[in-house]
Amino acid sequence: MTRIAIIGAGFGGVAAAAELLKQGFRDIVLLEKADRIGGVWRDNTYPGCACDVPAPLYSYSFALNPDWSRRYPPHQEILSYLERCAGELGVTDLIRFRTEVAGAAWDGAAWEITTTTGEKLTVDVLIPAVGQLSRPSIPELPGAEAFHGPKMHTAHWDRDVKIEGRRIAVIGTGASAIQLVPAIAGKAAHVTVFQRTAPWTVPKPDRGYGRARRAAYRRVPALMRMSRAATWALTLIQGAAVAGNPVATRVVRGYSLAQRRWQVRDPELLAKVTPEEPLGCKRVLFTNAWLPALSRPDVDLVTEKIVAVTPDGIRTADGIEHPCDVLVYGTGFAAAEFLVPIRVTGRDGVLLEEVWREGAHAYLGITVPGFPNLFLIYGPNTNTGNTSVIYFHESQARYIAQAVRSVAAEDQPLEVREEPATVYDREIQKRLAGSVWTGCQSWYRNAAGRVVTNWPGKAAEYRRRTATLRRADFH
Known part of the structure; x- marks a missing residue:
């Protein structure tokens, strides 16, 4: 055997x-x-x-x-x-x-x-x-060991760490961060997001599935196959855009541009969230909540390079120290x-x-x-x-x-x-x-x-x- x-x-x-x-x-x-x-x-x-x-x-x-x-x-x-x-x-x-x-x-x-x-x-x-x-990938930042507060990667989330009423620093703007920040904004006293490069985002066509739909799927399983096939067809458009198809690329870029202009009215923030890298060289992210979260008065997006972690916050290349109580690495794997x-x-x-x-x-x-x-x-x-x-x-x-x-x-x-x-x-x-x-x-x-x-x-x-x-x- x-x-x-x-x-x-x-x-x-x-x-x-x-x-x-x-x-x-x-x-x-x-x-x-x-x-x-x-x-x-x-x-x-x-x-x-x-x-x-x-x-x-x-x-x-x-x-x-x-x-x-x-x-x-x-x-x-x-x-x-x-x-x-x-x-x-x-x-x-x-x-x-x-x-x-x-x-x-x-x-x-x-x-x-x-x-x-x-x-x-x-x-x-x-x-x-x-x-x-x-x-998990955690960057080596000078002074990180001396930070007084809790530190954690998104993949090792500590539920015992209190978020409410505290100042949270989130390093990274990848797939985890764009989900985390909208979820904690408004609960934390303040959220500071540190961005190296702006991600490409497109609207997330999310929706709830009601009881009637779920019951229909159970009674007629073929309906699930149809839904799966339709979803597959939609992914082909994004795949074609990543592969360089000019029509598909224009469509996806257009969705992304429309989303940024609709959801971000502040010119300074709009410049920060506008990607400079080619569409698809990093994962295109689906979200409806990321840009509105960054537009909140209790959320800051910092694009200056991190030079050190201090006992009470993060210092960037412009000499500014950004105070925080909890440090979160949304830095991928x-x-x-x-x-x-x-x-x-x-x-x-x-x-x-x-x-x-x-x-x-x-x-x-x-x-x-x-x-x-x-x-x-x-x-x-x-x-x-x-x-x-x-x-x-x-x-x-x-x-x-x-x-x-x-x-x-x-x-x-x-x-x-x-x-x-x-x-x-x-x-x-x-x-x-x-x-x-x-x-x-x-x-x-x-x-x-x-x-x-x-x-x-x-x-x-x-x-x-x-x-x-x-x-x-x-x-």
Whole structure:
């Protein structure tokens, strides 16, 4: 019997386990470092946290949910959905909680996994599904350790920290910050937002789903398929804009410009929130509340560079010290550092971190030469800037299930050959070199400037390319 270990019990890990169970594999264990499943939806509990992809699409195709409360549901609702799916699909019983993986080494025939407590586990197939957004990125700011008040990242929100009546400093203007700031503005005594670059925003077409709609979805599931298809069609417009389609770009830019001019009347603030970077080089953000929040008298947007954190606030390059009681990092994640801090050793003692020294890469974002029976979920260049990443998870899970079937049938390790992996990587990087993502520094790129997270084409292309495992590509 083929022994399989999946690292991580978020959307990707659950998708992989569900597909393997469907294919008849039973010796599966999910190693989860936390005491609850959910990944980012377990970890991110900051005020205002919600999905920025419409719920009809941000769900498994094989487990559409008739009970979403709205088009962009809050994090707790998404977490509950994932937990329900895991239970109904038989995945929950396979999870070993509070088990953090420290390393994994190929011994010539199997993977030996070591946990942070020293426990060892031997399996035939290893499937890391730790995600790209699991390790918060916190900038090193001079004086931060001397700050007198609480400090926290949005992904490690401390509910015991009082927000009401206090001065809050928020560093960053990414996807988390644009949800957090409107949620705490008016509750905090004052909010100061520190911005490095202005994000592109567009109106968020959110709406509540009433009881009649939910009842119709339960009675006629085909209606959910129609809603999902319509949502998919809308994401194609944004995807085309990011890809450089001139008509789509004009449409999205027009929406963004109209939103800024409608919601921001102060010329100075309007200048600050007007993006200078190309549309799409960072994630386009959906929001109706961000710009009105910045327009409040109790919210300041600071664009001067932070030079130091003082015991009582933040000092910027213009010499002004901005007092605050609580410091919040809305600074995203170390997405380019795949699998860190897990130490993975492949064939002939090769370290994966050494193979990825110039930047993470994998054939179809799933397999790496020199690492037999290692298959990644949400690996390099499988992120999407405009549609649901769960669609990619499902594609990877189906591909991996084919690979595991091959391993089981032949009773031999499966390793991608160097030639197809190299040809594939060159193709992807060539396509990415001409993309909008090279126009600015973002979490899509590593320190050397290589785009390591994003897929350069349409999601449908990725689905096609992962539909069938080509046995000729493997040893």
